[in-house]
Amino acid sequence: MTEAARAAAADPAAAAAAVPVPMTPDGVAYGQPVLDRLVALLDLERIEENIFRGVSPAESPVRVFGGQVAGQSLVAAGRTVPADRRVHSLHAYFIRPGDPSIPIVYEVDRIRDGRSFTTRRVVAVQRGKAIFSLSASFQLDQPGIDHAEPMPEVPGPETLPTYAEQVGDYRERIGGMSAVPRPIDIRYVTEPPWLARETGRREARNQVWMRADGKLPDDDLLHVCVLAYASDLTLLDAVLARHGVYWGTDKVLGASLDHAMWFHRPFRADEWFLYDCASPSASGSRGLATGRFFSHDGSLVATVVQEGLLRVLS
Known part of the structure; x- marks a missing residue:
């Protein structure tokens, strides 16, 4: 990462002074300049052969956003893999809350380099302790049987x-990610959860169109790392929707516990994709959510499963 890119990622206010940034009616930055900062965040600094360093944006919530550390970890893994091998799966655990005020060090373990598959393990470290771990598998493109579920209408x-x-007027009540710059354009298909809690919808489902907000x-x-980043934005909404509660509008404490993704087909993250999420179960202060990513032409490109810690306080 260049010094300019690192500065833009760590200090968006300074970057905004150099590049005009469009603002939404609710006063939040969006568009290509914000997407460029996400790209800069994912452009890790290499400090040793298998060791990388990343930063967080100044507008981060009190802890590092899970999609950010997942995306940065995948970048670290991919930087040690030949370019002709695409990532086809990742499995990750969120171990401790990340501190956005200090850098994150990513240590890559080159588990295996086979003829068709390459396996990497990444541990994200702050203050000498692991905050996140990820295992990712990469594969040479190979022909084979092919089928997929159809995209919902x-x-x-x-x-x-x-x-x-x-x-609209709910931003102050929701807070959190709704108040920070938005590199991902999100359009809700189902009723947004902050509205569904008032209208009485209790379906454990959440559907949104998404795309990187720029080129x-x-x-x-x-593109895979941007999709990994986006996958953590609305997934647990499917769990909360079933119970008519939401971040900010209710006393909900939540955190991602683990996260798994399978990448089925090539795609571009700067083109529209449908994120179709559902929650099959919630118990023991944990909620399970599944998600399917479809490209605009209806191709199933990725599948996601996440379990989150969800405590609803009275």
Whole structure:
């Protein structure tokens, strides 16, 4: 990462002074300049052969966003793998809350380099302790049997209101990620959870259209890492929707516990994709959510499973 890119990632306010940044009606930055900062966040500094360092944006919540540390870990793994091998799966655990005020060190263990598959393990470290661990597998492109579930029938993203329009006067109550710059354009297909809690919808399902809010470079690994980042934005909403509660509007304490993704087909993260999420179960202060990513043409490109800690306080 260049010094300029690192500075832009760590200090968006300074970057905004250099590059005009569009603002939503609710006063939140969006568009290509914000997406460029996400790309800069994912462009890790290499400090040794298998050791990398990343930073967090200044507007981070009190702890590092899970999608950020997952995306950065995948970048670290991918930087040690030949370019002709695509990541096909990752399995990760969130161990401790990350501190956004200090850098994160990513240590890569080169587990295996086989003829078709390459396996890497990454541990993210702050203050000498692991905050996150990830195992990722990469594979040479190979022909084989092919089938996929069809995409649900939903309205197109262009027909739906923007996230800013849907949040409206709720932004102050929701807080959290709704108040930080938005590198991902999100359009809710199902009723947004902050509205569903008031209208009485109790379906354990959440559907949104997403895309990187700008143009990304032609880098397959980067597109996968941006999808990993986006996968943590709305997944647990499917759990909360079933119970009519939501972050900020209710006393909900939550954190990602583990996260798994399988990448089935090539895609571009700067083109529209449908994120279809559901929750099969919640118990013991934990909620399980599954997600399917479909490209705009209906191809199933990735599958996600996450369990989150969810405590609803009275």
